[in-house]
Amino acid sequence: MEQINSQPIEEDSGGESTSKGNEDLKKGPWTSVEDEILVNYVNRFGEGNWNAVRKHTELRRCGKSCRLRWINHLRPNLKKGAFTEDEEQLVIALHARLGNRWAQMAAFLPGRTDNEIKNYWNTRKKRCQRAGLPLYPPNACHIVSEENVQSSCLSKFSYSYDQPIELLRGSILDSPDIISDNFQTNYGASSHAMPFADTVGFGSQNYAFANPTANCVEQPTDFENFLLALRGSVADVYPTTKQFLFQPSGSTPQNCFGSLHGADPSSQRLATLVGAIPGSHALLNDTFSTYCPTRGTAMLELPSDQRVETDASSRLTYPATPVSVYNVQSPSATVSVQSNFVSPWKSGPMLQQLHLLSDAEKEPSEMSSITSTIRPNDVFECSGPSINDMELYSTAVADSYMESPSTLGSLQSKCFPPWKSSPVLQDAHVLSRAEKEPSLKSSVTPIVKSNDVSECSISGTELYSTPVAFDRYVKSPSATIPFQPKCVPPWKNVPFRSELQEGHAPGSSEAESSEKRSVTSIVRPNNVFCSSGSSINDREFNSKPVVVDTYVGSLPATFSLQSKYFTSWKSDPVHVESDTFNSAEEEPSEKF
DNA sequence: AAACTGCTCAACCGCGTTGCG
């Protein structure tokens, strides 16, 4: 403690001048004395400004080294020791989902650092390679929706340890009907074998996933095997996952979520991952470098990168490479989907347009509004800088267009959460100026429609929001429109706040809540909400996914929400009321 | 017991991003 100077020292003992050149900086292993100095420094001055450590203490370490030491070894709540089985499975699943995004993976593993995870994985990778084993569990997911059978985009991808390959993006839960995410290990085969080589449209086993039109076969799928392979917490998840997988046609799987969320946190995490894996960004054998290549404007700016469309009802799977826009023939007219998603969090909204990206639009801060019209099978993805040093990404795919009686389009959209850790605002519609500065806002009004998918997260303040998926709008004969809600439950122990209603954070005062921003949301049938995060202002919130599952009894033009799903909150539950609105409405006037 | 090999993990390095002047 005495080693911390009470006053910032600009120079010390003649060493500072030379320290500019780093001549006197120590390298190598840290001593306990150095650790103590650094801990005391952080206790006193807080994290950050690591280069100031040298000025304030006797420590002769560069800022980088100090930061690393603190993050990886000295900060509180670090978990030491070998990875538990659950953690290992989590890492596997996370890696399948995220690739080598160690920092993101670390967010799922409390107490573990990205470095630890990285080391673990590299060791595992080496071990597997040496043994000729796949990096991912045997007989892992090979989930294919029948709609995906026609997809062939994957076939153009090679598959090796060294070359990044991505699975179809999206997640199971993002888009049940598309659990088209093909996930197959090359177990038993060459590690470099093409994973889908022996499949036509991915295989001999094509199972629908929560697809009301699919015939569910009561036999284990590869995906199930994968789940089984993920032991431990999977045991809690598996039944519900199976239930989810093989729910009867037309049924709504909300119970699945209920079960999932009733499970322990690790199960929830795993459930998230399980949902995530098949839609994973990464593929099976540790084949990626960093972020998903498809993000941000790049995708939008590469309209030429298109795949051959199939028929209107077929689903487009999502290749590793960016695919910009698909225009699949629309039986009627152009289907317009307006979706709004507002990240209510402290850091501010991130704007994501679904359609055009002008130069001006690349600067979210300069945008005031966005109007997007997407067409069937459009693929949109957005990213950009956010407020508070965060990066935002979002990927979304509006895959197929399945019949559009008139204005009611059928879209399936997926969303992939490749965020680095940031607030994401997906807004396909209108973003008011006020919404650009959430710190000034007291409320936002996200408007979402079917098949929208949104998600957001914030990491600096650790707010996360799992995908908000409005998955599927399947035919609308007239009165009854079946929906399948999906939700990817969030993270481990990250508390989060989810509000669909104007109001304040649970347990907070009004004054506080005004700073935290309230949210007014209008949800549509089968919308799924969930969000998480560790709070603004050190307050924790918990929220489970809010699933508005069924769509029952409606006239052609009028929707009415019926069911909702809430699980425990720390305090007040999310409140979602039934809403009635006209399907043609651009913006429902009623709010919850 | 010594030599060798493989593994783990802490630390470093380079690069990209962001904020600020």
Place this chain on the structure above:
DNA sequence: TCGCAACGCGGTTGAGCAGTT
């Protein structure tokens, strides 16, 4: 707009340890 500093992240390295020969 530019340059710099700080920061964060992923890749790489190498010391030390453990197991094997």
